[in-house]
Amino acid sequence: MPRDWEDWYRRGETPWEKGQAAPPLVELMERNGADLWQGGPVLVPGCGFGHDVRAIAATGASVIGLDSAPSAIQGAQAFPSETGEVYELGDFLDPEWQQGRRFRALWEHTCFCAIDPPFRDAYAAAAAAVLVPGGLLAGVFYLNPPDPGDGTDGPPFPSSIDEITQRFSTHFEFLEGWVPRSAYPGREGREWIGCFRRMG
Numbered sequence: 001m002p003r004d005w006e007d008w009y010r011r012g013e014t015p016w017e018k019g020q021a022a023p024p025l026v027e028l029m030e031r032n033g034a035d036l037w038q039g040g041p042v043l044v045p046g047c048g049f050g051h052d053v054r055a056i057a058a059t060g061a062s063v064i065g066l067d068s069a070p071s072a073i074q075g076a077q078a079f080p081s082e083t084g085e086v087y088e089l090g091d092f093l094d095p096e097w098q099q100g101r102r103f104r105a106l107w108e109h110t111c112f113c114a115i116d117p118p119f120r121d122a123y124a125a126a127a128a129a130v131l132v133p134g135g136l137l138a139g140v141f142y143l144n145p146p147d148p149g150d151g152t153d154g155p156p157f158p159s160s161i162d163e164i165t166q167r168f169s170t171h172f173e174f175l176e177g178w179v180p181r182s183a184y185p186g187r188e189g190r191e192w193i194g195c196f197r198r199m200g
């Protein structure tokens, strides 16, 4: 793991932690309906304290929240269960973790931008490895976070719509994308929702 996320959790330096599900996730589910998740299982990599996991679970889909930081998993498990969602400690980029996993959908939120850019193709490959053919990859991508200043010393690391669609194009068909109307304060106009379908 190239970054010590556990250390940030232990120091209580978690500026990404907003205490609620991502507003663009709520917007996506209102727009596309709960069928979006095909009942699951849904994977939420880099789930942090699991607010998005519980929002998806509330629709009735089965969900697994994955995080490589033990404190994130402990924090997520401390919340009351919604409908039997599960949290797991593991590295999304680890082929051993991916082995035998099959999800109908994946929700991305601030995991892609947290991973060092040289590992972005590994992220796309991981998503392709764990999604069934026809499976949905939906995410809100934090394109131009202000935090890194010059855009090089994140996380979060910036990206572009062109880069994202290109990186996923090997295994995914692009379905739709838009700038969400809803955002955490400070992220307005900086994010993009992208939906892709696993080919094959």
Ligand SMILES: C[S@@+](CC[C@H](N)C(=O)[O-])C[C@H]1O[C@@H](n2cnc3c(N)ncnc32)[C@H](O)[C@@H]1O
Binding pocket: 005, 006, 016, 017, 018, 045, 046, 047, 048, 049, 050, 066, 067, 068, 069, 072, 090, 091, 092, 093, 109, 110, 111, 114, 115
């Ligand atoms: C910026 S935080 C976002 C957490 C959560 N998505 C949120 O918005 O509250 C990034 C999270 O991704 C986790 N993470 C980073 N790399 C990971 C990996 N390779 N596999 C699983 N989790 C990872 C970190 O531990 C951290 O909890």
